[in-house]
Amino acid sequence: MAIDPANQTALIAVAHALADAARAPTLAHFRQSDLVSDNKDAGGFDPVTVADRNAEKAMRDVLAQMRPDDAILGEEFGATPGTTGLTWVLDPIDGTRGYISGTPTWGVLIAVGDADGPQLGIIDQPFIGERFVGGFGVAEVAGPMGMTDLRCRPARALADATVLTTFPEVGTTEEGRAFHAVAGQARLTRYGMDCYGYALLAAGQVDLVIEAGLNAYDIQAPIAVVAAAGGIVTDWHGGPAHHGGRALAAANAAIHAEAMAILSAQCDA
């Protein structure tokens, strides 16, 4: 679906308004002793905080005012249908485990797009005060060092590359093995960055971010930000990643191909 330039500008303004709205509710509980995490999944550990819910409510209030006819997919409150063909995809606190540990690697994820995937994304880190924006011709970060263009780094060999993921198990046993087949050839592997890893990829700091077990709301904003910075995000076999699952985010086509050859040889689609 083509979106005309005036509408693009309006959508960018809405995305910023959403990030602004999430700022106070997310920071209100960050590093506070009253932070209590629920346990959504009895079998695992998926904390949800009051902050998470309040931030999504605040963003939904903004959309009700500014974009009442668009659809919404939010981590906390699910899907709300719309009539425009556009869907806002919201993850109020991506990286809740990082959040409850006090690390500054969680983020507010905001994307807007259509059935073909996200066209605009924001990764906002309210504690640092850093906002990565990509889409509709924009690719920039505003933060402690001012405003900078986002641009993924040029090609280098996997042997010289830095690879990020959030935790060393990655996903299933098979997925973990595939990840480590790539990471074992890289120069440096780092863990624990949550969505901030994709922001660092867009900022030209690392070469690959590889994850599995994602939800659509985890990856849509990163896809838009990385793509706007010249990078590529697909699943591990080159298909679209915006429905979630496995993501291979790469700084350029060369290292994307090199990593995908290894991942796809290790894992069936």
Place this chain on the structure above:
Amino acid sequence: MAIDPANQTALIAVAHALADAARAPTLAHFRQSDLVSDNKDAGGFDPVTVADRNAEKAMRDVLAQMRPDDAILGEEFGATPGTTGLTWVLDPIDGTRGYISGTPTWGVLIAVGDADGPQLGIIDQPFIGERFVGGFGVAEVAGPMGMTDLRCRPARALADATVLTTFPEVGTTEEGRAFHAVAGQARLTRYGMDCYGYALLAAGQVDLVIEAGLNAYDIQAPIAVVAAAGGIVTDWHGGPAHHGGRALAAANAAIHAEAMAILSAQCDA
């Protein structure tokens, strides 16, 4: 060695002056495309940057002016003898791998102490603009959310605890196995925080930080900051950790004992 209150106040001011001096040289190269990392150790990967060296030089210049008779131990330029019995221990960029990956988890580490160990420490994160200070009656952090007292969290069972370390291999095979024997009993294990993990422990956000293969300059500032916040840092058998090697940093005596029982059963001293 007892240090009188007036001298303590002076030393705190010097420590802040050192952190201030390191700020510009470390940030000058952070996330810049000209960042080139040397390879100090032909067998491994230990990047050193121009920023690292410039920051230590800047701190040594401050000490030459303000504390010319104290000894210095710095990561980059080694040991400089003194006559006062006090030694400044400097790590201009702790977490150089995090630094070259663009993550905000590296820090400037500054400690001052005597033969018994560090008495005052600073963990400074110049990009976020966050400074953790502990010692001589001070335990505080100044950052994006203002000034807050540092206080380690109260005791909770290891089964409810959060454990941090920088990378999953931790150290030798034996050390890695010992770490994972603790982490396997914890609720949540997170990687990748470098020295920022100790800052989060002092800020009451996590329960344990466990590392191995440390140098004295990696751990002295964290020891002072954590101790000032009510926590405990020892080696894995309860001995002093300020010479480097293995560190067990705990929020309180109960979880320190619980973790140490596991670590010491897995590893000889």
